[in-house]
Each structure stands twice: as C-alpha cells, then as structure tokens.
Amino acid sequence: MEIRTLAKVALLIFLYYVIYAFYGGLLNPSPVLGDSFTYHIPISLAILNGSILNPHNFTTKTFVFMFNPGSSEAINSLLILLHIPLTLSNVIAVVILTFSAFFLGLRFKLAYYYALLFAVSISTLTVIDRWINFVNIDIWLAVFFTLALTLLKEPKKSYRYFFLLGFILGMLVGSKYSAWPFLIVLLIVYGKSLIKSLSLKRFLVFFLPFSVFGLFWYIRNYLAVGNPVWPICTLSLPCNKLYYTTAYYQMWHMTLQYPSIMVNAFFGEYKLWSLSLILPIIILYAKLKRKDKLPHDVLLLCFIGIVNFLFLAVAPTDRYSWIMVSSFRYSYPMFIPLILSIFMLASYYKKEAWLGFFAIANMFPALTMSYYPKLVLFYIPIAILCFYLLKQHEPKSKTVKSRS
Numbered sequence: 001m002e003i004r005t006l007a008k009v010a011l012l013i014f015l016y017y018v019i020y021a022f023y024g025g026l027l028n029p030s031p032v033l034g035d036s037f038t039y040h041i042p043i044s045l046a047i048l049n050g051s052i053l054n055p056h057n058f059t060t061k062t063f064v065f066m067f068n069p070g071s072s073e074a075i076n077s078l079l080i081l082l083h084i085p086l087t088l089s090n091v092i093a094v095v096i097l098t099f100s101a102f103f104l105g106l107r108f109k110l111a112y113y114y115a116l117l118f119a120v121s122i123s124t125l126t127v128i129d130r131w132i133n134f135v136n137i138d139i140w141l142a143v144f145f146t147l148a149l150t151l152l153k154e155p156k157k158s159y160r161y162f163f164l165l166g167f168i169l170g171m172l173v174g175s176k177y178s179a180w181p182f183l184i185v186l187l188i189v190y191g192k193s194l195i196k197s198l199s200l201k202r203f204l205v206f207f208l209p210f211s212v213f214g215l216f217w218y219i220r221n222y223l224a225v226g227n228p229v230w231p232i233c234t235l236s237l238p239c240n241k242l243y244y245t246t247a248y249y250q251m252w253h254m255t256l257q258y259p260s261i262m263v264n265a266f267f268g269e270y271k272l273w274s275l276s277l278i279l280p281i282i283i284l285y286a287k288l289k290r291k292d293k294l295p296h297d298v299l300l301l302c303f304i305g306i307v308n309f310l311f312l313a314v315a316p317t318d319r320y321s322w323i324m325v326s327s328f329r330y331s332y333p334m335f336i337p338l339i340l341s342i343f344m345l346a347s348y349y350k351k352e353a354w355l356g357f358f359a360i361a362n363m364f365p366a367l368t369m370s371y372y373p374k375l376v377l378f379y380i381p382i383a384i385l386c387f388y389l390l391k392q393h394e395p396k397s398k399t400v401k402s403r404s
Contacts (some may be wrong), residue, residue, distance in 0.1 A: 006356035007113035009119040029085035036135035039065035069217035071174030072137035094138040127269035144333035152190035166206035170214030305338035
C-alpha cells in the first residue's frame with residue numbers, strides 16, 4: 001500500500017478525533033478540577049488583571065505555584081479575553097502540534113505524505129489525547145519544543161529567522177522551569193551551526209522576543225523574592241523549603257518501587273510507540289554488528305531523546321497510579337525526537353510501509369469515543385477541504401510509494 005494512502009487514512013482518523021474533541025470542549029466548557037484551578041487559570045487571570053507583574057499580590061493558598069513562568073498561560077488569557085472555552089485550549093494546541101510535527105518531518109527530509117503520517121502519529125498518542133480537553137500547558141510546551149527543533153536544525157541568516165527563533169525559545173523556557181534542560185540539549189546539538197549564522201544585530205533581534213516571552217518571568221521573580229526560579233532551592237538563594245517537604249516523588253524512584261504499575265502506565269500512554277525505547281539498542285547493533293553507516297541526523301535525534309529521558313527520570317510523580325499516568329505528559333520532548341528517528345530509520349531501511357501500518361494501528365485508540373451523528377455534517381466537508389489543500393501543496397516530484 002502506498003504511503004500516500006496510509007497518510008490519508010491517518011488524516012481521517014486525526015480529523016474525526018479533533019472534531020470530536022472540539023465538540024466536547026464546547027459541550028463541557030468548564031475545566032475539571034485539578035491543576036487547572038490550582039495555578040493554570042489563576043496565572044491566566046493574573047495576566048489579564050495585571051497582578052502578574054507584582055507577585056506580592058498573590059494571596060491564594062497555592063501562591064507558591066503562581067511564580068511559575070506563564071507564557072503558555074498567556075495563550076489561555078487570550079482565550080478568556082475572547083470568551084473561548086478553555087477546554088478548547090489543548091484542542092488548538094494539538095492542531096498546531098500536528099502542523100509543527102509535519103514541518104519538523106519535512107525539515108528532516110521525510111517525504112511529504114510520510115511527514116504527514118509522522119505528524120498524526122505524534123498528535124494521536126494517548127499521552128496527548130488524554131489531555132485534549134484539559135487546561136494545562138504541556139502540549140503547548142511540546143509545540144514550542146517541536147518548533148525549536150525545526151528552527152535549530154537549519155539556521156538561517158535572516159532577521160526574520162532570529163526574531164522567530166527568539167519568540168519560540170522564549171515561549172519554550174517561559175512555559176516551564178523544566179524547559180531549560182531541553183533547550184540546553186538542543187543548543188549542545190545545534191548550537192555550533194547557529195553561532196555561525198550569528199552577528200551582533202541578529203543576536204539583538206533574537207534577544208528582544210526571547211527576553212519578553214522567556215526571561216521576563218525569571219527577572220520578575222528575582223526582583224520580587226531574590227530567586228529567579230522560586231520556590232526551587234538553588235545556589236543558596238531564597239526558596240520555599242515547605243515546597244520540598246510536600247513535593248512528589250521522582251519518576252525513577254517510583255519506577256523502582258512500583259515497576260509493574262509504572263510500566264503499565266507507560267505502555268498505556270504510548271502503546272506500540274513505547275518500543276521506541278529500544279531504539280538505542282537497534283542503533284548500537286547496526287553500528288557494531290552490521291557496520292551500517294546510519295544517517296547522522298538519526299544519531300543526533302536519538303541522543304536528544306535519550307538525554308531528555310534522564311530529565312524525565314527526575315520528573316515529579318507519586319505512588320498513586322493515576323498520578324504516574326499523569327506524569328508521562330512530561331515526556332513529550334523525549335518521544336518526539338525518538339519517534340522521528342524511527343521514521344527516518346524505516347526510510348533508511350526502505351520499510352516505510354511497514355512502519356505506516358504500525359503507526360495506523362497505534363492511532364485507533366484515539367477513535368474509542370462516543371458517537372455523535374451530527375458531527376458527520378462537519379467531518380465530511382472538512383475532510384474534503386483538507387484533502388483538497390493537501391493535494392494543492394503536494395510536491396509533484398516527490399510522490400512516495402511503499403518500497404517494502
């Protein structure tokens with residue numbers, strides 16, 4: 001079967017899943033209790049009323065979380081201002097993530113429909129589907145990580161490129177404290193080529209949006225409490241020690257203590273793509289036994305994914321199974337490069353169609369939802385429009401067929 005056909009099947013699955021989620025967000029516009037009301041929505045409201053500029057105004061019981069970076073919450077502030085239900089925030093994020101993953105695949109030389117198959121494989125993961133009508137910022141972080149990887153792969157010398165890079169990297173580190181390690185890994189891998197394109201003017205063009213959307217939150221915290229990452233204790237700076245006495249356990253600790261529960265949670269979130277963890281073993285075998293000269297990009301992406309796995313190991317979780325499942329939303333920067341590596345390896349070994357069937361099989365859980373007949377009225381015309389636009393932008397000379 002052609003990759004084009006498999007990609008179109010994937011697109012149909014994606015459209016059904018997103019239209020359903022959009023309808024669900026409209027049908028239930030009130031976010032569920034949890035982190036949404038603990039700090040995501042309060043931060044968004046604080047941005048709207050201006051109190052975000054003065055942390056001393058934070059008086060809620062969970063004020064400790066109000067010091068978190070809020071660039072992604074600013075997106076939710078815009079939705080509130082426009083009277084759009086916040087339960088659509090992650091639906092919008094998933095759509096943008098799909099486009100971002102598609103452009104990422106193209107940047108790493110995946111063929112047109114093969115890149116689309118990769119993009120839908122990412123956006124239909126259970127670990128993403130689970131949160132599509134919630135109010136959190138992890139999917140938005142995945143968007144900015146994916147765009148950052150796309151931009152850093154091939155630096156350009158234009159001012160437009162450096163302004164966009166500053167905005168994306170600013171939104172990345174302005175969304176979570178934990179985004180800094182992901183950015184550092186990307187700069188370790190691609191920083192050398194970026195520096196070659198840098199000049200003083202380009203740096204200033206980059207630094208302006210990076211400061212506004214990223215560094216702002218850290219400067220605010222430092223001016224308010226003397227610690228840019230408050231309440232985290234670091235470098236003998238002021239911190240909230242109570243925050244640490246009540247903090248959750250770390251992923252590695254809970255994995256050792258409850259291995260079966262953690263493994264079940266991991267497989268439940270990633271299904272067949274959980275096998276991507278054996279990618280380093282495949283690469284090592286290919287290098288040592290078969291003497292294969294694998295594409296350099298595959299090795300770099302694998303390196304990014306495995307190093308990010310180390311950061312996942314210290315992510316917060318708890319001994320309750322539902323929190324273990326929840327904690328895997330921190331793993332997006334680990335699995336996006338790993339899954340992309342698998343797509344590139346399948347292309348290298350001319351097994352794209354095999355991987356295509358594997359990818360489609362992993363998408364079917366996204367269809368396990370209630371059926372609303374009225375949604376077909378939206379589904380069919382949107383699907384026709386998407387196929388038309390897909391055909392219009394298809395590179396005529398790069399039609400990809402199964403080579404298995």
